[in-house]
Amino acid sequence: MSLPSLLTLGVFIVLVFAVAMSGAIFKPGPWYQRLDKPSWTPPNWAFPVVWSALYVMIAVAGWRVYETAGLVALPFAVYGLQLVLNFAWSWLFFGIRRPDLAFVDVVLMALAIAANIALFAPIDAIAAWLMVPYLVWAIIAACLNRSVWRRNPQEFARA
Numbered sequence: 001m002s003l004p005s006l007l008t009l010g011v012f013i014v015l016v017f018a019v020a021m022s023g024a025i026f027k028p029g030p031w032y033q034r035l036d037k038p039s040w041t042p043p044n045w046a047f048p049v050v051w052s053a054l055y056v057m058i059a060v061a062g063w064r065v066y067e068t069a070g071l072v073a074l075p076f077a078v079y080g081l082q083l084v085l086n087f088a089w090s091w092l093f094f095g096i097r098r099p100d101l102a103f104v105d106v107v108l109m110a111l112a113i114a115a116n117i118a119l120f121a122p123i124d125a126i127a128a129w130l131m132v133p134y135l136v137w138a139i140i141a142a143c144l145n146r147s148v149w150r151r152n153p154q155e156f157a158r159a
Contacts, residue, residue: 009063016059019087023051026090031097036151041144054134058083061120061130068124075119082116085109089141099149099156106145110138 001009028044042050062079065072085105093102113135121128149156 005067008066009059012059012063012066013056016055016062016083019083020051020055022087022090023048026093026095028094031155032094035148035155038144038147038151042140050137054137057130058134061124061127064124064127064130065120068127072123075116075123078112078116078119082109082112085112093145097156099145103142103145103149106138106142110135110142113138 062076065075065079069075085108089102089105089109092098092105113131117128117131117135120131
């Protein structure tokens with residue numbers, strides 16, 4: 001791998017991990033621990049493990065498409081959109097405690113990820129496949145978001 005290619009990969013990793021910082025800024029904390037959650041809620045340790053792997057895959061997917069086709073406008077506009085929606089979710093759910101808005105956000109994020117997969121596929125099939133686990137996790141997150149929101153109406157009076 002050439003130095004310019006490594007530097008580009010580094011840019012994608014930095015970009016995606018900047019998005020990941022929203023999870024470090026807006027943490028679940030004791031408030032979230034008290035909420036009634038469904039029995040299928042993943043254990044707390046799973047979230048950072050899964051998200052770390054997903055963020056690496058998201059960065060590599062973007063990098064692969066960039067290396068193959070350059071900064072293609074529509075695929076990277078959608079890539080940027082799903083990253084913005086990803087960043088916003090932690091703020092909406094944990095920061096301002098608005099699961100209703102967070103649910104809309106995560107549904108839009110899943111749609112953007114699906115569109116990103118469709119746009120990446122003709123350019124680089126591996127990049128598209130790297131985004132599939134992210135889509136699956138976003139769908140799980142949407143279901144969990146909705147369930148927690150519905151199970152805890154007292155915590156979300158505005159919602």
